[in-house]
Every structure is written in structure tokens, then in C-alpha cells.
Amino acid sequence: MEKKTVVAEKSAPAQALLESVELELLRAPALAPLSPLPLEVLVPEARQQTPAVGQRATRPDGRLHGLGQTKFIDDFYLPGMLFAKIKRAGVASARIVSIDTKEAEAMPGVVAVLTGAEIPCNSFGPSLKDQPVLADTRVFHAGDGVAAVAAVTEQIAAEAIEKIKVEYEMLTPVLDPLESLKLETPGLHAPNPNIYGHKVIKKGDIAKGFAESDHIFERTFRTQMVEHVPLEPHASVATWDANGRVTIYSTLGRITLGRSDVARTLGIPMSRVRMISTIVGGNFGGKNEITTEPVVALLSKKTGRPVKCLFTRPDEFISSTTRHPLIMDYKTGVSKEGKILARQIRLVLDGGAYCSWSETTLGKACILSAGPYNIENLYAEAFVVYTNKTMTGAMRGFGAPQVCFAYESQMDDIATALKIDPMEIRLLNAFTNGSLSPTGQTLHSVVVKETLIQAAQRFGWNGAPS
Amino acid sequence: MAKVTITVNGEARTVSVPPETTLLKLLREHLNLTGAKLGCDVGDCGACTVIVNGKSVNSCLMLASQVDGFDVLTIEGLATTDQLHPLQTAFEEKGSLQCGFCGPGVIMSAKALLDEEPDPSVERIRDALAGNLCRCTGYSKMIEAVQAVANSVNSHPSVKSA
Numbered sequence A: 001m002e003k004k005t006v007v008a009e010k011s012a013p014a015q016a017l018l019e020s021v022e023l024e025l026l027r028a029p030a031l032a033p034l035s036p037l038p039l040e041v042l043v044p045e046a047r048q049q050t051p052a053v054g055q056r057a058t059r060p061d062g063r064l065h066g067l068g069q070t071k072f073i074d075d076f077y078l079p080g081m082l083f084a085k086i087k088r089a090g091v092a093s094a095r096i097v098s099i100d101t102k103e104a105e106a107m108p109g110v111v112a113v114l115t116g117a118e119i120p121c122n123s124f125g126p127s128l129k130d131q132p133v134l135a136d137t138r139v140f141h142a143g144d145g146v147a148a149v150a151a152v153t154e155q156i157a158a159e160a161i162e163k164i165k166v167e168y169e170m171l172t173p174v175l176d177p178l179e180s181l182k183l184e185t186p187g188l189h190a191p192n193p194n195i196y197g198h199k200v201i202k203k204g205d206i207a208k209g210f211a212e213s214d215h216i217f218e219r220t221f222r223t224q225m226v227e228h229v230p231l232e233p234h235a236s237v238a239t240w241d242a243n244g245r246v247t248i249y250s251t252l253g254r255i256t257l258g259r260s261d262v263a264r265t266l267g268i269p270m271s272r273v274r275m276i277s278t279i280v281g282g283n284f285g286g287k288n289e290i291t292t293e294p295v296v297a298l299l300s301k302k303t304g305r306p307v308k309c310l311f312t313r314p315d316e317f318i319s320s321t322t323r324h325p326l327i328m329d330y331k332t333g334v335s336k337e338g339k340i341l342a343r344q345i346r347l348v349l350d351g352g353a354y355c356s357w358s359e360t361t362l363g364k365a366c367i368l369s370a371g372p373y374n375i376e377n378l379y380a381e382a383f384v385v386y387t388n389k390t391m392t393g394a395m396r397g398f399g400a401p402q403v404c405f406a407y408e409s410q411m412d413d414i415a416t417a418l419k420i421d422p423m424e425i426r427l428l429n430a431f432t433n434g435s436l437s438p439t440g441q442t443l444h445s446v447v448v449k450e451t452l453i454q455a456a457q458r459f460g461w462n463g464a465p466s
Numbered sequence B: 001m002a003k004v005t006i007t008v009n010g011e012a013r014t015v016s017v018p019p020e021t022t023l024l025k026l027l028r029e030h031l032n033l034t035g036a037k038l039g040c041d042v043g044d045c046g047a048c049t050v051i052v053n054g055k056s057v058n059s060c061l062m063l064a065s066q067v068d069g070f071d072v073l074t075i076e077g078l079a080t081t082d083q084l085h086p087l088q089t090a091f092e093e094k095g096s097l098q099c100g101f102c103g104p105g106v107i108m109s110a111k112a113l114l115d116e117e118p119d120p121s122v123e124r125i126r127d128a129l130a131g132n133l134c135r136c137t138g139y140s141k142m143i144e145a146v147q148a149v150a151n152s153v154n155s156h157p158s159v160k161s162a
């Protein structure tokens, strides 16, 4: 039988309506304004202050928060629930020779033990699927989970993971991203190279720009790793129903992605996975991918009981994602007035052990690395490399704060050297309406200069133009 | 098992708990008072703050058996069925909380402060909240809320007993 197309012809009544009513009338707002307004008032105006600015906003859940009645994941209990703990490798780079779980399994109160070898598909990740749920053959950073235990109490689970014996063959870890960048350094995730993301932005001719410059400034800026530290630790609870469907309650902010990752790692169709996001006690980008979810799901399957796993604070620091540390080489050529004529940038992102959201971070850092300034001649290049450290991922701004630190610091360096007011050098170079971004996009609603001037006036910057 | 008798939010309760049970676990898991939160379990974050005999404490650092015979006030004990505590009203109106996870702890620290010192300076408020970490808000609206309550307590002494 032929399928009917979704875009059907207009039904007879609709057609009749269209014919009988003037089209203009159909376009009129459902509620006519009380008095006729000039049309231009309805056109949204860029840079017009919205009424929301400066208003105090309250939250619909604010009262429950204050009453202590907001239910976070750790605030509910399912009958018969077991508690899981994950054993961390504690070594940065090693091959796993053996994992002995016998002693842990024999402990009274321990119901099940899980190792990486039992995971149907032991890899996941938002772009590259390079992260194991629990390391089975190879440890890539000290926070890697190597085994998990489900027990009747958290205390027993914590004691049981201490009884698991893992034999490692130690490997030399690569900890310096610049070391990792070198082609001769063996790939952590061989056969894949250590550089797993690369981006170049080219504009104009930097050789010409530097040749025309009166001064050239060069400096390397570095930022450190930052943990999100959500006040609520990562957690999940899994329970299976008799039809072979798993329900996972989770602190994840991105449950749809989490659902597909869970389905992949468990080797079951997505339709068998129900993900319920509980109220999130702080995310900041750190709760964007699965952590404990497949572990609790598999432990629950093994035991036939609901299983919960709550990260300890140390788990949070060593095994959840962090903000990428960046090594940023900036070379900027300016005229004697302080106009930027050329800029060359190299960013090296320390990606840690796994890709996670590195590709997004790489792209954003690179695009924003030139700063909100008109630069005719630009060359920006960014690399993200593997190291044997806690993996880096999404965190507020995806790389934007790191490069902002670098380009603004260099603006200050230039201003100081040329004895120009730091405000002035920014006003001289800043984007205006119609400026082109480094990737060639025409920018609208640009108020960098206006914002700078207003801010400087308000906090009484003595160099503020009046 | 240790037998613990405490007064929680004005009600006497007796519970048998394993000896390693903290006050936080006693409240959350045995008395179903989940308002106090577990953020770190080592006394760093203040999410577990409750008031024991008038003093704010990190309940993750106290063993249940240490509070035997004591008077414990948790966030659940502040509001009545028809009235919020002034701190709860102020926190709501000023939008002092975002994700809310730190909220019960912060409010209990503020309550302990106001009970002791009805008209604290901003420095004293900051000091009293120093043990309560919040990753969302930046604290300023919490401080405003505590100040607002301090001012209203002073202008209407009757609120004091709330």
C-alpha cells in the first residue's frame, strides 16, 4: 500500500477559509493592540535594554530549596537497594595483568563484583569512543575505575574495593602536553596519534602584518586544570524490570546522550533504557557524560536489586572531567599607536586521558583565541593531545576563559610597553558592528566599546573616557 | 549497634544504629530527614550543617552516639505548616539559591548566627557562612538575605522567636 505523505494537501475547510478570509487578516495578531502602534515599535531593536536587565529574578523551586524539600538523587531510597563503590587505579599508566576479586566477593554483605571484562561494550564518549567504563586491559589515568562492588551497605562496599587486588605492569606516563605533541612520543591510544584534534584559522597574511608592525610581542600563557566541584556529587541508581528494561536515575545534565551511551555500553537497544534525570545539584559542564551509569546498571542486572553509586569527593576530583589546561603561545604585531596588525597563536590543550568534549573545546578556544579585536592578519592553530591525566571535558565556556586570559593579558603587556592606557588600546582594536570574526562571520549587535566605556565609568576607572 | 536518643526538631526519637553511623546518616537514612546534604563527608563543604544544642555543626563529622541526649534542629524544623522561617522567606525572595544543594546548610548556619547575634555585621555573616561552600551563586544574595532578616528581627522583635 502506498504511504500517504505527511505534507498533505490543505483540507477542504482550510482551503475554504483561506479563500474566504483576506490573507492580511490571518496575519494579524490574535489580540489587537489597544491603540494602533506604529509598526517600528514591534521590530526588536538590537542593543535596546530588555526590561529583564536589573530585575531580581526568583526561582520557582526557590522555596523548596530553602525548605530542604528539593529531592536530589541521594534523597530517595528504593527497597532492597544496594550500594556500589568503584575501585580507582591510582596509577597513571599501566597495563592490567590481573584483577583478583575473590577476597572481596567472599566478604559478607558483598552481593556482586564487576570488572571491565564483563562490560558488553567497554567504550563510550561524546565524540571519540575512547573511554572505557571500567579499565580492563589498560589504565590511562589514576582515576580510571578498575572494578566495582555492590554491597548491602556503603561501608561494606568501601571495604570490599580495598580487598580487590590488581596487578599492573607499569608504563611510563606522558604528563606534559608538549611532550605528547611531539610526533615521536608513542601514542597513548595507539594506533591513534596523541594529537586527536587540530584546527587552523587563517586570515590575511601574517608575514606581511608582522613586517609592517612597529613592535612585536611574544609570550606563552598557561592555565591550570580546574575541577567543577559540583556540591552534589555524581550519582546514579539503576533498577531493571521483569521485561528487561533498565531504569536509570542519574544526576546527568545530558540524559539523551547518556541514554545512547548506556545503551551502547550495555549492548541493548535504546528503547530498553529509561533515563530519568534527577534534580541536578550543580553541573557546570561536569555532568555531561555518563560515569557510574553502566556500572550500576550491570551490577543491578547481576544482583536483581536496585543499585546506587554515589561518587565520593575524591572520585569527583580524580575521575570526573575537568577544565582543559592550555599552553598558549601568542605573538602579536602592533603599530606604534597600538593597532594590532598581525597575530599568531598556537594553543595546546591538555586533553587528559580521554577525548570527552575536547573537540568542542578545541574549536571554541581556537575561534575565540584572537579576542574581540579586528585583526587583519591572523593565524591561529590549536591542538589537543592525550596525556595520562584526569580527562578534561566540558566546563563553562568550553575553552573561552582560558584564551581570554591570554589575549587580555597580552593586551595589558602591549599597553604597558607602549605606555597606552589599557582602555584605549582596547577601544582602538575592539570589534564594532559589522566587524568580521576570525572565521569570517559578520558580527551584529556588537557593543564591546560601549560596554567597556560604561563599565569603566561606573567603577571609576581613571582612564575612562568621559 | 548503638542506641541513640535525641530530640530532633522538638520530637524525642530513639534509634539503633551501627556504631560508625554519623549524625548526618542518622538524620538522612534513619529518620528520613534528607534536608541536610552530603557534599564531601569530611567537614569541608557545610552542606550537612545542622544545629546541635544551639551550635551549628557539620553533621558528617559527628557520630550519632556523640549526640545522644542532645537537641538537634534540622532545616525541616524551621518552617511550620503555615509559616516559613524568615530566613526561608528571604532566601526565596532574594533568589539566594540556584541549584539549592547548599541551601539547607547555609540557612542553618545563618540561623545559628542570628540566634546568637541578632544584628551581625556583613563581616560576621561572611564569617558565619565561611564553612558553607556554594558553587552556584557567589554568596552575595545569601548575605543580603541574612542581612534583611537581621534588620527585620531588629525592627520587629516578635519575629525573634520564630
Ligand code: FES
Binding pocket: B037, B038, B039, B040, B041, B042, B043, B044, B045, B046, B047, B048, B049, B058, B059, B060, B061
Ligand atoms: S558533607 Fe559535611 S561538611 Fe561536607
Ligand code: FES
Binding pocket: A231, A281, A282, B097, B098, B099, B100, B101, B102, B103, B133, B134, B135, B136, B137
Ligand atoms: S546553590 Fe548550588 S551550591 Fe549553592
